[in-house]
Amino acid sequence: MKNYANLFEYTAQPADSQRILEFESKLGKKLPDDYKMLLSETGGGILNLEKCFLTDISLPDGDTLEVVVEDIFGNGTASNGAHVDLIDYATFLMDEWEIPEEVLLLAASEDGMHQCFVINYGLPDFPEGAVLYVDTDPDGIIMPVAESVDAFLSKLGPYPDQEETVEDAEPDNIGINGVRYGSLSEPLRKAISATPTPGIEKLLKQATELITKDLNPIITENSPESRTFYDVVYWIVQHIEPQHDPETFANGGREGQILTFPELMKNSFIVPGQKYELGYTLASLIMWWDRRVKEGVLKETDNGFILDENYAGSVFDRLRQGEIQN
Structure with missing residues (x-):
């Protein structure tokens, strides 16, 4: 294939022969x-x-397989800041997603962890060098594509x-x-990768559309739409680091803390030419937090607050049906 660059919206750093030897x-x-x-x-x-x-x-x-492929792993970070490194990131995901060592994540x-593509090196049922589709669910399949x-x-x-392309x-x-x-x-991509919910990235985008105005996503009030958005974000966050209170979730400051809401949202949901990132108020986050605690679906544990799995499932079901959680 010629002109690989034509495949990409954002490329990473071209790898010289020494870097390729380092990969191998x-x-x-x-x-x-x-x-x-x-x-x-x-x-x-x-x-x-x-x-x-x-x-x-x-x-x-x-059935017929239909998959949106997002990235090809390679060298360092893409020009939009996305981490695509074969050594640092792809190997992390292989471990996180429990992908067999006999393949290489491509x-x-x-859909994040639930659907990916690998190069075969040692699985005996498939040709060496073939690209395989992997469904990482417990009853998922591996098949050549x-x-x-x-x-x-x-x-x-x-x-x-x-x-509906951006250009048009x-x-x-x-x-x-x-x-x-x-x-x-x-940070948001890593948290999504650690979240076992099928189609969680798509659900996050659906929830974010609910709070999006002409120029950017923005939360200025305590509404069903904003609460649904926070529900989905927190469900993703807790798979990396359950939070202890809304203030440090928003502003940091807790010893050993690795995630904050602003760090997750910085440079997220942005296309070229877009001036404004996601906006929110601390008050809206606190009101969501306090409401979910009062309702008994955001529960305190020794490691931080956890959003109830059954409740989160109901949020996702409503989103899939085009409805909004109260």
Whole structure:
């Protein structure tokens, strides 16, 4: 395949021959030639909307696989700040998602940990070097989708909602486009990756659309929409670090704390040309927190407050049905 750069909205740092040797040494795997060419030209990165949708792959049960592929792992960070490094990040995700050591994580999907793509090195049921689809759920499957990295990339087509691309959108819609197509901060991406809920990134974007105005997502009041958004965000956060109170969640300051709400939202839901990031008030976060504690669905533990799993499930069900949690 020529012109790998045309696949990406945001590329990482092109990898020279020494860096590729470092990858192979630390990973203990020789990279396929086409993958090395991609890394040397682009360094991997975030795919653009014209080349991110994999479809028409038949599953064993007769269903058709349709997956939005978000990024190709490579060298360092993409130009939008997303972490895509093969050594530092892909290996972390392989451990987090319990992916077999006989493969190498190549690409992540919109569904995070539940759907990804790997290069086969040692699984005996599949050809060496083939790109495999992996569903990491307990009853999930592993199946081949392409004979090589280039063949996999050639199967990628336009995002299904391309009629609403950022380039064609009116300026008044830039807030919504930031939610749908914008990047996410590295802390938020890591927290999403650690969250076992199927389609959690899509659910987060749905909840964020509820609070989005013309220019950006913004919370200025204690509303059902804002509470639904905080519900989804906190469910994601607690899988990395349950919080102890709304003030330190917003402002930091607790010893050993690794996450704050502003750090999660900084550089998230932003597309080129968008001036304003997500805005919120501390009062709205405190009112959400106090309400959920009073309702008994945000419960204190020795490690911090935990949002009840059954309650969170009801929030997700309502979002999937296009409804809002009170």
